[in-house]
Amino acid sequence: MTRPPGNNKPPLLPEQFLGAYELFLQYLISERRLAENSVEAYSADINGFLTYLARKRKKTFEEVNLKVIHNFLQNCLENNISHRSNARRVSALRTFFNFLVQRNLTADNPFVAVDLPKSGKKLPIALSVTEVSKLLKPPGLVTPISRRDTAMIFLLYSTGLRVSELVNLPQSAVNLTSCFIRVLGKGNKERLIPFGRQAKEKIEEYIDLGRPRILNGKRSNYLFVTNRGSCMTRLRFWQIIRKVALAVGIDKDISPHMLRHSFATHLLSHGxxxxxxxxxxxxxxxxxxxVYTHVDQDRLKTIHKKFHPRG
Incomplete structure (x- = not known):
């Protein structure tokens, strides 16, 4: 169970809450066919709110009104949960209560009268071309594991994949002849993405010289494998890319998603x-x-201010 704001042990959910919660998750998976990460996000937001209601001794959805919602959001802020996160929670709960109304599990959706908390537009952070070049040339001995890690970083920057798409990529999804990958993304939507010659070379080197030695006789459908024959977790790849960044002298809080941002920003900045x-x-x-066009505009403003005599 996802832990709600506060440090007290969460109470058990009333039967009405638990049944509706489980029914909604089944709806997200079977009817809306959302990706696992999206379902987990909905689950955390809704479970947090329902647990808060249980703490306040609420037992039915009819007891949820604007005052209850306001107090919940205020409680979130007091526990250092940002306006941006609260905006996401309100959106998720609005969807949840719409579902309850459609299934005749409650009469009204009180969240339709709630304005989304002001969060401001957070611009993505991209690496510079120089920083990406450093990531693509890690120091140290070449090993089967380093070949895998380098191939993953090359492919991530070359295609802008989400990290979940990268670590779960089947080997059959990569066409090394035409240099395209076939990706099943959010909402099970399929897309084709080209990748460059350098990424192709690194993938081929990994497949020929790295992957068989990592598998050591095991079989796997995944392109990027661990020595257990499975795919790695998103957290593990974050740790890998952070380690590589430190090794090449990039001292910032880097993440795999920053390479996705860099992919988009660098493409748009080059036309x-x-x-x-x-x-x-x-x-x-x-x-x-x-949003990536705004990132590039901000970069141009910085350059103008730095170098123009009247900047």
Whole structure:
């Protein structure tokens, strides 16, 4: 059970809450066919709210009103949960209560009257071209594991994959002849993404000289494998990329997602079409991709201010 704001031991959920919660998760998986990460995010947000209601001795959805919601959001803020996170929670709970109304599990959706907390638009952080070049040339001895890690970093920067897509990539999804990968992304939407010659070379080196030695006789459908024959976790790849960054002298809080941001930012700064970048990233809405144009505008403003005599 996801732990809600506060440090007290969470109470058991009333039967009505628990049944509706489980029914909603089944709906997200079977009918909306959301990705596992999305279902987990909904689960955490809704479970946190329902546990808060149980703490306040609420037993039915009819007891949820604007005052209860306001107190819940205030409790979140007092526990250092940001406006941005609260905005996501309100959105998730609004969807949850819409579901309850449609299934006749409650009469009204009180969240329709709640404005999303102001969060501001957080711009993605991209690495510079120089920093990416350093990541692509890690120091040290070449081993089967280092070949795998280097191939993963090359492919991530070359395609802008989400880290979950990268670590779960089947070997059959990679076409080394035409240099395309076939990705099943959020909402089970399929997309084709090209990758470059250098990424192809690193993948081929890993497949020929690294992957068989890591597997050591085991069989696996995944492209990037561990010595157990399974795919690695997202956390493990984050640890790998952080270790490589420190080894090459990049002293910042780097993450795999920053390479996805860098992929999009560098493409657009060199004149790539916005809709083409949208398709490669797998964004449903082009406004999500447009944030990268703001990143590049900010970079240009910084350059102008630094070098223009009247900047």
């Amino acid at each position: 790539a079409d916005l809709r083409a970048v949208q398709m490669m990233l797998g964004h449903a809405d082009i406004s999500t991709t447009q």
